[in-house]
Amino acid sequence: MPTTGQVSARRDPAPLLWSLTAAGWVALLALEIVPGAHPAHPAEAVAGLAAGPLRPAALVLFTGGWLVMVAAMMLPTTVPMARMFTVVSSRQDAAGPVRAAFFAAYLAVWLGFAVVALVLLVAIAPLLHQVPHGIGLAAALLLAGTFQFTPLKQRCLTLCRDPAAFLFTRYRRGVAGAWSVGTRHALSCLGCCWALMLIMFATGVADLVWMLGLTAVMVAEKTARWGRRLVRPVGVVLLLAGIAVALVGTGPPAHLH
Structure with missing residues (x-):
């Protein structure tokens, strides 16, 4: 199996991925410094969507914002796999379409997760307006902390940490094979990070301090x-943070803010 060190400068996807990151x-920084550019609570983030039928413009804005966050937070974790796949796929005649299918599979998986998140947020938006402001964050922290100790988290991280082993057992030639490999690896990445991403929603979708911390954790873990030694300590910290928020961090219901 070739190593990522064999990626030529011309074909190396890392510069493009880091540029997109x-x-x-x-x-995100531009949104942070513009007053009122992002909501302070998840319920407010989907208030317009939950108030009536989902409008195309609202869906476009939500999808665009989600893609920006994925680019900022998830692309750094995919660089090793992207470089390894570039090396392996260079042996094929139609390397361009094959790589396009591989990256399109990642996009499809993360957009699918965005759709699920949007549906859930719209469904629970009325409830979020009635509960204390910190309850949602506490629940997300406790859920993410608990997930750090599960076999599923460990299994997904194992698949993500060793791109060479992943490709050795799952690589297939052709566009369909690239789509299959990209989908499987993207699902493994999603399995590693979905609970941590929920914290992002619970903090108000675009809180840069939380996003920087979560990104650092995900990149380090993967x-x-x-x-590997970071997973359990992070879980402990998240659980303690969730308990602390539940005990002292709650405020009045969101609609009273």
């Missing part, structure tokens, strides 16, 4: 050699 953070 930087662009995502720049866009790409650092010592990432």
Whole structure:
């Protein structure tokens, strides 16, 4: 199996992925410094969507915002796999379409998760207006902390940490094979990170401090050699944070803010 060190400068996807990541953070920073550019509570984030039929313009805005956040938070975790797949797929005649299918599979998985998140947010928006402001965050922290200790988290991280082993057992030639590999690996990434991403929604969707912290955790868990030793301590911290928010961090219902 080739190594990522064999990626030529011309074919290396890492510069493009890091550029898209930087662009995502720049866009998020721009939203952060513009007053009223993002909501302070998830219920407010979907208030317009929950008030009536889902309008195309609202869906476009939600999808665009989601893609910006995915670019900022998730692309750094996919760089090792993207580089390895580029090396392996270079042996095929139609390498361009094959790589396009591979990356399109990632996009499809994360857009699918966005649709599910949107439906759930719209469904629970009325409830979020009636509960204390910190309850949602406490629940998300406790859920994410508990998930850190589950076999599913460990299994997904194992698949994500070793792109060479993943491709050795699952790689198939052709566009269909690339789509299958991309989908499976994207689902593994989603399995690693979905609970941590819920914290992002609970903090108000675009809180940069939380996003930076969550991004650092996800990148370290999936790409650092010592990432395996980080999982349980992060789980403990999340559980303690969830308990603390539940005890002292609650406020009046969101509609009274």
